[in-house]
Amino acid sequence: MRDGVGGDVAETLPRTRHDEPLPAQADVAVVGGGAIGLCVAYELARHGRRVVVLEGQDWSTSTSSGNAGFIVPSHVIPVTTPGMVAQALKSLAGGRGPVTVRPSLKVAFVRWCAGFLRHCNDRSIQAAASALASLAESSASLYPRLLADEGIDCAFEPNGLLKIFGTARAFATARRDAEWEARFGVCNHVLGGDAAKQLEPSLREGVAGAVFYPNDAGLDPGLFLAGLAAALAKRGVLLASHTQVLAARVSAGTVESLATSRGNIRVDEVVLAAGARTPAVAALFGGQLPIQPAKGYSVTARRPRRGPSRRLLLGDEMVAVAPIGERLRLAGWFELGRFDDRLPANRLARIERSVRGRVHLDAVLEVEQRWAGFRPVTPDGVPIIGRAPALRNVTYAAGHAMLGITLAPATGRLVAQLVCGAQTDVDAAPFSPARFG
Numbered sequence: 001m002r003d004g005v006g007g008d009v010a011e012t013l014p015r016t017r018h019d020e021p022l023p024a025q026a027d028v029a030v031v032g033g034g035a036i037g038l039c040v041a042y043e044l045a046r047h048g049r050r051v052v053v054l055e056g057q058d059w060s061t062s063t064s065s066g067n068a069g070f071i072v073p074s075h076v077i078p079v080t081t082p083g084m085v086a087q088a089l090k091s092l093a094g095g096r097g098p099v100t101v102r103p104s105l106k107v108a109f110v111r112w113c114a115g116f117l118r119h120c121n122d123r124s125i126q127a128a129a130s131a132l133a134s135l136a137e138s139s140a141s142l143y144p145r146l147l148a149d150e151g152i153d154c155a156f157e158p159n160g161l162l163k164i165f166g167t168a169r170a171f172a173t174a175r176r177d178a179e180w181e182a183r184f185g186v187c188n189h190v191l192g193g194d195a196a197k198q199l200e201p202s203l204r205e206g207v208a209g210a211v212f213y214p215n216d217a218g219l220d221p222g223l224f225l226a227g228l229a230a231a232l233a234k235r236g237v238l239l240a241s242h243t244q245v246l247a248a249r250v251s252a253g254t255v256e257s258l259a260t261s262r263g264n265i266r267v268d269e270v271v272l273a274a275g276a277r278t279p280a281v282a283a284l285f286g287g288q289l290p291i292q293p294a295k296g297y298s299v300t301a302r303r304p305r306r307g308p309s310r311r312l313l314l315g316d317e318m319v320a321v322a323p324i325g326e327r328l329r330l331a332g333w334f335e336l337g338r339f340d341d342r343l344p345a346n347r348l349a350r351i352e353r354s355v356r357g358r359v360h361l362d363a364v365l366e367v368e369q370r371w372a373g374f375r376p377v378t379p380d381g382v383p384i385i386g387r388a389p390a391l392r393n394v395t396y397a398a399g400h401a402m403l404g405i406t407l408a409p410a411t412g413r414l415v416a417q418l419v420c421g422a423q424t425d426v427d428a429a430p431f432s433p434a435r436f437g
């Protein structure tokens with residue numbers, strides 16, 4: 001069993017290059033080798049750029065590796081909902097729900113919370129939904145092509161997502177949400193409890209209702225990253241793992257070079273795709289990015305004999321249930337505000353208990369991995385993608401919150417188009433870093 005922050009695919013990854021010296025110069029340096037950084041590097045390489053990916057650890061340790069692997073263009077409702085605020089307040093009052101806030105008096109945290117509250121209104125939520133829908137739709141259409149072109153075998157299954165609700169109240173809200181989502185082009189089918197059980201026979205009695213999203217899909221995120229890394233290596237992209245960016249030399253609004261744990265590298269362009277750590281890297285250039293970490297956990301077991309046959313989302317408990325090839329992964333929790341590597345047994349047990357409450361499972365799961373990762377969350381629920389306001393050659397690609405796997409291919413394409421001065425497939429304006437001043 002492997003515990004900790006990391007994936008289970010290290011053995012299958014192409015050899016990473018932390019034993020070779022860094023080149024003295026890069027056309028484009030991408031900082032961060034999660035799903036976003038690797039997709040950015042892929043698209044830049046397709047545009048003919050010479051790319052080096054600087055990754056502080058290894059591909060298999062990023063937040064992108066151990067998540068549920070849902071590709072959910074249906075998720076157009078951003079995190080900035082009154083429901084989320086209610087859950088956060090409950091947590092502050094001592095509640096033990098799936099959303100936890102770990103408050104801090106740090107200026108960045110307080111500012112972020114104020115920004116979040118400012119965006120909890122209809123106008124902002126609609127603007128966010130429209131932005132997320134455009135990027136997600138683009139990503140959903142890019143995925144099959146990307147996987148086929150590069151021969152990436154990562155248990156991709158385009159067979160939808162079933163979101164289930166245990167209480168009449170939660171189901172009533174879900175019905176309203178489904179109508180709202182449809183206005184943004186999301187295809188969904190509202191189902192009663194019996195119809196949901198027909199679609200997924202492992203559900204227990206007592207499901208109040210469900211919403212089925214036929215256009216959603218899923219994959220094994222670890223294998224996806226491994227496949228991308230192999231595709232990049234074939235295209236001549238240098239994947240420099242264990243190469244932490246520590247400092248930058250900036251002159252007249254241009255980043256000239258990066259100092260890393262393995263030496264310096266001169267750069268023409270820099271893309272920051274360091275997930276929840278992006279603000280710390282941006283600060284090296286004097287940049288400020290409003291992104292907070294929201295920790296989540298997953299438990300991966302050998303696929304049980306008795307269990308779900310398709311991807312489920314437990315709407316009340318916010319837990320993802322992902323049968324992935326020979327494994328079953330359960331993922332959940334949203335712990336806002338701090339980095340730490342702890343894997344509290346009670347949290348992981350609670351995730352499994354939530355699933356057992358809704359789904360028939362073998363009495364004992366053969367657990368192979370317990371994992372935690374950090375979602376990078378912005379105050380308006382929309383990723384930050386675009387040129388850094390005060391720097392000539394820096395582009396941000398971060399803040400994908402719960403949707404990094406979903407949005408990675410389209411983010412990669414958008415960033416490459418921006419860096420290369422090409423026309424963009426999706427309107428870049430809603431993602432601009434300039435919206436935060």
Ligand SMILES: Cc1cc2nc3c(=O)[nH]c(=O)nc-3n(C[C@H](O)[C@H](O)[C@H](O)COP(=O)(O)OP(=O)(O)OC[C@H]3O[C@@H](n4cnc5c(N)ncnc54)[C@H](O)[C@@H]3O)c2cc1C
Nearest residue numbers: 032034036056062064067069070245275296403404405406
């Ligand atoms: C429990 C859980 C379940 C999730 N389920 C889903 C899902 O089903 N579908 C979905 O779409 N999304 C899901 N997500 C969200 C998704 O995992 C994230 O949005 C995504 O991983 C963000 O990708 P990223 O590439 O931006 O960041 P990361 O994956 O965090 O990668 C950033 C990389 O930058 C590197 N880095 C940081 N600092 C430096 C530095 N100074 N120098 C060099 N490198 C550095 C890090 O080592 C890291 O590898 C889930 C998240 C969690 C926690």
